Amino acid sequence: MTAPTALPEAWPPESWIKVLPQGLYVEPGDFFVDPVRPAARAVITHGHADHARPNNERVLATPDTLAIMRARYGEAAGGALQPLPYGETVRIGEVDVRFVPAGHVLGSAQAVMEYRGCRIVVSGDYKRRADPTCAPFEPVPCDVFVTEATFGLPVFRHPPDGGEIARLLHSVELFPERSHVVGAYALGKCQRVIALIRQAGYDKPIFLHGAHIPLCNLYRELGVDLGELVPATGLKKDAFVGHIVMAPPSAVADRWARRLPDPVVAMASGWMTVRQRARQRGVELPLVISDHADWDELCMTLEEVGAPEVWVTHGREEALVHHATGRGIRARALALVGFDEEGQGELPDLEQPPAAGAAPAQGALL
Template sequence: MILDDFITITPTGLYCIYGDFYLDPQQPVKEAVVSHAHGDHAIGGSEHVYCTAATESFMKHRYRKFAAVDFYIKAYHQSFKIKEVSITFYSAGHILGSAQVLMEYQGVKYLYTGDYKIEPDATCEPFEFVQADVLITESTFANPETKHPSPVKEIEKLNNTNSNIMLGAYALGKSQRIIQLLNHHCPSKNIMVHHSIMPFVKIYEDYGMELGRYKMYDRKVMKNNQQHQVYIVPPMVFHSYHKAINVVRAFASGWENLQQQNGISLYISDHADWDAILETIENVQPKQIWTLHGDGKQLKEYFKDRLEVKILN
């Protein structure tokens, strides 16, 4: 029997009362199961953190000695228990080390996707379809009108300008994906990376991800070369240099509002769009869908009278 209260939303985050643990808590807790290392899912200070090895590495870089009291590193497909709940990680395809969390209790399987994408990405482990009774899915882009274009076609837009480009991208995950895409599809571009992004790039390489060529940002190189330079910067830098001169601006994101007032739109998302969510549901074959991190109303309407959709947020 599916337990409606198996996962509940609390001020601290998603709580499993049957295992007495939190999924991606927003405050330090005793038992934290962390899907991936983005700051809105992984905070420092918890006592026991269960995650993949790459997620531990990213958290230790970001939070230093405050990352956690103890880490319990689990490989994909390696099952473990917290109290009476059996847990197994499966790749989520979002960023390096990202995991879906399959929880089994009293014969019922609950699958928490965390953030995920199902399209190919050479910089992280590919998404795995896992069957479950309840699919607890992110719904960031759960809108029939949202269909992400090909990331290759998007990155190839940069070949249409010779001007230098200031390219905004999240420091963890998106920047490394952009470096790899640029190397394969924009060979004439010289890639420079903001210093705050470099440690994450190095961790990717430590885990065997081949991103290609890049250099630390050099102001003189950018100043003395007015063409073919791509400078990858984190969002804070991108927005603080809103009036940067002699560069074309672009921001790699699936969000339309982040494309406004830029010289080039760059719709490259690391989240599942509408079609990908439907494909995931088809493969997971759940009896119920619970939605998080977005608006699940359109999924609820789409599956009306066919499949129960519960909106958790």
């Protein structure tokens, strides 16, 4: 499939896809992509709380993203949920919509929207590294590419994931009398780090903070093998000696981590490139492992999709806009609000807590 060469009938794209306070609004389909406030119709790219907000009336997302939203929000996941597998197309109003993998977390997708010959791809959050827990990113030729820029500065060039995992496992061998607690967000990062550890040949039990258990269980239900996982509750201190414990970033520096035997505090994040951030959080072993594209991968992606126009969302927008402009691409910053940089694990306050066992109704976005 190649990008259209003739000027589409729907040009300029700003005439049909607009930035509103509620988010990115697709007018001929009357829906929002990842709205920051509840909407009548929402197309959701992935399950992180800054993109998949609760209480939309109707939601279109991949089946795995809907499963994540049900697990996190219960009835608040949406009034009616419509699954759309990768590669299938649905018409919403006058717009054809399909999902292709974004490589960010399980179920993450790029929303490919076509209207009167114009193709716009909203990538959501994405990464270009191999990830054993989700489908890899697929570049889609388009007229307009909407990209994130979380790590949109040349200083952010992430090292190979395998090398970071090797550093962690070397430390485990080097300090067998200590435990290692790894801070990682509950959705995506935790499961990916575990899977990478397993790929490296580590087959011992891995202990989980209680906040990580539900989504790890869901990943396993959805077919992702994470090996033996053990809840880190109700155990004596010496049970953790020589072992790896996964915990939310907020837990590694509080009294919860002090119950572990002389823990080596690690943190898995793209921000660990910035050593000052690691020192401020008391991180002894910074692991530069990100679920977002780094600078080189962002630039590579712009080349691969070949879009003559690029819109840059949350992150370091100015640098990527400048780079794209220098390559002859029309580029602008969208200045969308409400998206975290890598704080995807935290849930927003809900008007009502998730109801145990509640299942939102299936329904169509049309």
